[in-house]
Structures are given as C-alpha cells and as structure tokens.
Amino acid sequence: MLYYFWKRLTIFKEVVYIIYIDLSSGDQYLRNPSISESLSTYFITDPKFKDTVFHFSHSSRTSVVVGVNQDVYSEVNLDYIQAHQITLSRRAAGGGAVYIDPGNLTYAFVDxxxxxxxxxxxxYATPVIRVLKQLGVDAEMTGRNDLTVNGMKFSGMSSLKIGNRFSCGGTIMLDVNLNAASQSLTPPKTKLASKGIKSVHSRVTNIRQFFKPEFQDISIDQLKGLILKEVFQVKDLSKIPTYKMTEEDWQGVKRIADNSFKTKKWIMGKKMNDDYFHTNHYNGIGTIEMSFSVSGGLINHAKIFGDFNKANGNLSEIETQLTGTPYNPKSLLECFKNSHLNQNIGAVTPEELTDLMINKDYNTKK
Structure with missing residues (x-):
C-alpha cells in the first residue's frame, strides 16, 4: 500500500496527499521518448496511485514532442529533424509541439x-514560479499555459485527463539549443502573429541568463532539488515521501507505450490532401486548424487539428457533423451549434468556427 508514503500538505490551499515518484531506476527505458510520454498515463490509470503524484523527466536524447491533436506535417520540419537524428513522438496530452534536449527539464503533477x-x-506552475523567482527570474504565467520572462517563453504546459484523474506539467528551458529548436518547429504564422513575433527563436529563451550571479552555475539536479523542496514544503530532501519505480512499474509503462505511443500511425497521423487548410489562433484556447474539402457545395471531408489543451474532446463528433453539411455560413453555424464545442475543443463559439471555415484569409494552403 502506498498510503504510508503520502505526505499531507496545504501548499495548494487545501489538504492534499502527495508523493514524489523517483524515476532513477528507469534510465534504460527513458532513452525512448515514448516511455516518457507514457508516464502520466500510467500514473493516472494504475490503481496503486490514488492521490497526487509529482515527477520529473530529464532526457539524455533530443526529441520533438507534438500535442495529441497536432498535425506533424504543418508543425514540424520533418526534413530537419530526420537529418539531425531528432526523435519525433506524440503525447496523449494537448498543447503545442516542444523541442526537448538535455538542457530541458520537464515536471508533472498527476491529480x-x-x-x-x-x-x-x-x-501547478506556482511552485516552479516561486523557485525561479528565488533564483532571480521574474517569471510569470501569460496566456493560457505559458511561463515567460521579459515577454519570452521558457516553459509550455499541457494536460491530459482520463476519467477523474489528470496530469498537468510543463517544460523548463535551462540550456536548450535554441537554434535547433527554431529549425525543428514550424508553428502556423497565425500563432506567431498572436504573440507579436516572427519566429520561434524570437519567442523562446533559456532562463539561466536571468539567474542571480550566485546561481549561474546551477545544475539540472540542483534545480530539481529546489523545486522538490518547494512542492513538498521541506528543507531536507530526505524528508520527501518517495516511491521508487520498480521493474514491474516500468513494464507497465512500456506496455502503454508499445500499445499506443510508439506506432507510426499514432506519431505521424495521416497527411491531409484537402482543398483547404484554415488556421487561426484564439486567445485562451489556442490554435485551431480545419482541413476540409468541398464538392458540389457540400463538405465531403473535414479534419480538426490544433494545440488546444482539451485533449479528451471528441473531435470526430464535430468532423462527422461537418461531413455532408452545405458549405455556407447558415448551415455551418447550425452544425457547430450541435457539435458540443465546449466539451470537445474549449470555449470557442459556433460563430468563430464558422468564420474560420468561410473566411479565405485563414487559408494557409495557397
């Protein structure tokens, strides 16, 4: 029983029981990005974990990880990552594509x-922000899920929900290769424009340069220690309730990865050859992309992509409703009103999605 390891905390202004998951026994497994992307699913679904857990992930390899609903063909420079032997993987959580190398630290809560x-x-970002402020970084949360300093992003967060449990975590860019990140990622121009920037490189930053002089040489492990002390409200790391992953646990994670996260179909998806590919960024929601074709005045195919965080929405419900719908504002508006947009995507309106599909200014397939 894990119960005896839990610590009772009020860090989040309510009583919670929380445990740290030590992943150090799985170095050979964590070389594969699909294993890292399967951890949260394991902690959400395995019955031994009933309350809040916290864990880190620090990769020794370089990878690009896309969100569950993203189109890799529009978000990733596939030629570049193949030429530079950068692994591509897809997580079950929402959010946008991220470039991960040994200069990046990932953290996650499951609750x-x-x-x-x-x-x-x-x-869930608050403990990290508190630590970074202690180190001299004027960190803040901006937008729906970004951590920034001086207007530049150093962390993106994502979330995954299965049943009544969910994960919520993010990345921390400490010494990431920014040039390689910029070359690897190709977000839609509408997303960059919404941030008032022209490129990935001009939007993101490493945070080491913002540390106080006495912290300039801090290591990833030292940063992890500071975050752990803040999350668990202790001064001594030995006081943190810890569960160390067993071989049985790693085999459980591997089964999840093998069944879903390692397949080419899951990672790559299907390349769309539709007539139109419309995209727009919505504040508080994210980027929504509509790939669709029209024949005889009717929509005969539709596929939705995006970096919105509602990863468990039923996008096929909307796509099915769209198929066969007349391509005109009145019919599209009625279709979207019957598509449970809030549950399936987020707080986007039928009027906004109708405009997205009708307005040719959103078409990126010229």
Missing part, C-alpha cells in the same frame, strides 16, 4: 479533479 483543477495551469 484528481475536484471540478476546478483540470486545466488550472497556474495552480
């Missing part, structure tokens, strides 16, 4: 939803 915590990125 139970009390009706307000799912997609509450600020709550």
């Amino acid at each position: 139970n939803d009390n009706g307000t915590d799912y997609l509450n990125f600020k709550k």
Whole structure:
C-alpha cells in the first residue's frame, strides 16, 4: 500500500496527499521518448496511485514532442529533424509541439479533479514560479499555459485527463539549443502573429541568463532539488515521501507505450490532401486548424487539428457533423451549434468556427 508514503500538505490551499515518484531506476527505458510520454498515463490509470503524484523527466536524447491533436506535417520540419537524428513522438496530452534536449527539464503533477483543477495551469506552475523567482527570474504565467520572462517563453504546459484523474506539467528551458529548436518547429504564422513575433527563436529563451550571479552555475539536479523542496514544503530532501519505480512499474509503462505511443500511425497521423487548410489562433484556447474539402457545395471531408489543451474532446463528433453539411455560413453555424464545442475543443463559439471555415484569409494552403 502506498498510503504510508503520502505526505499531507496545504501548499495548494487545501489538504492534499502527495508523493514524489523517483524515476532513477528507469534510465534504460527513458532513452525512448515514448516511455516518457507514457508516464502520466500510467500514473493516472494504475490503481496503486490514488492521490497526487509529482515527477520529473530529464532526457539524455533530443526529441520533438507534438500535442495529441497536432498535425506533424504543418508543425514540424520533418526534413530537419530526420537529418539531425531528432526523435519525433506524440503525447496523449494537448498543447503545442516542444523541442526537448538535455538542457530541458520537464515536471508533472498527476491529480484528481475536484471540478476546478483540470486545466488550472497556474495552480501547478506556482511552485516552479516561486523557485525561479528565488533564483532571480521574474517569471510569470501569460496566456493560457505559458511561463515567460521579459515577454519570452521558457516553459509550455499541457494536460491530459482520463476519467477523474489528470496530469498537468510543463517544460523548463535551462540550456536548450535554441537554434535547433527554431529549425525543428514550424508553428502556423497565425500563432506567431498572436504573440507579436516572427519566429520561434524570437519567442523562446533559456532562463539561466536571468539567474542571480550566485546561481549561474546551477545544475539540472540542483534545480530539481529546489523545486522538490518547494512542492513538498521541506528543507531536507530526505524528508520527501518517495516511491521508487520498480521493474514491474516500468513494464507497465512500456506496455502503454508499445500499445499506443510508439506506432507510426499514432506519431505521424495521416497527411491531409484537402482543398483547404484554415488556421487561426484564439486567445485562451489556442490554435485551431480545419482541413476540409468541398464538392458540389457540400463538405465531403473535414479534419480538426490544433494545440488546444482539451485533449479528451471528441473531435470526430464535430468532423462527422461537418461531413455532408452545405458549405455556407447558415448551415455551418447550425452544425457547430450541435457539435458540443465546449466539451470537445474549449470555449470557442459556433460563430468563430464558422468564420474560420468561410473566411479565405485563414487559408494557409495557397
């Protein structure tokens, strides 16, 4: 029983039981990005984990990880990552594509939803922000899920919900190869424009340069230690309740990865050859992309992509509703009103998605 390891904390203004998951026994497994992307699913679904867990992930290899609903063919420079032997993987959580190398630290909470915590990125980013401020970084949360300093992003957060449990975590760019990140990622121009920038490189930053002089040489492990002390409200790391992954646990994670996250179909998806590919960025929601074709005045195919964080939405419900719908504003508006947009994508309106499909200014397939 894990119960005896849990610590009772009030760090989040309510009583929680939380445990740190030590992944050090799985170095040989974690060389594969699909294993890292399967960890949260394991902690969400394995019955031995019933309350809040916290863990880190620090890769020794370079990879690009896309969100569950993203189109790799528009978000990733596939030629570049192949030429530079950068692994491509897809997570089950929402959010956008991220470039990960040994200069990046990833952290995640897995928690139970009390009706307000799912997609509450600020709550789970707060311990990290507090630590970074101690180190001299004027970190803040901006937008729906970004951590920034001086207007530049150093962390993106994502979330995954299965049943009543969910994960929420993000990356911390300490010494990431920014040039390689810029070359690897190709986000839509509408997303960059929404940030007032022209390229990935001008938007992101490493945070080491913002540390106080006495912290300039801090290591990844030292940063992890500071975050752990903040999360668990202790001064001594030995006081942190810890569960060390067993071989049985790693085999459980591997089964999840093998069944879903390692397949080419899961990672690459299907390349669309539709007539139109419309994209727009919506504040508080993210980028929504509509790939669709029209024949005889009717939509005969539709596929939705994007970096919105509602990873468990039923996009096929919307796509099925769209198929066969007349391509005109009145019919599209009625279709979207019957497609449960809030549950399936987020707080986007039928009017906004109708405009997205009708307005030719959003077409990126010229």
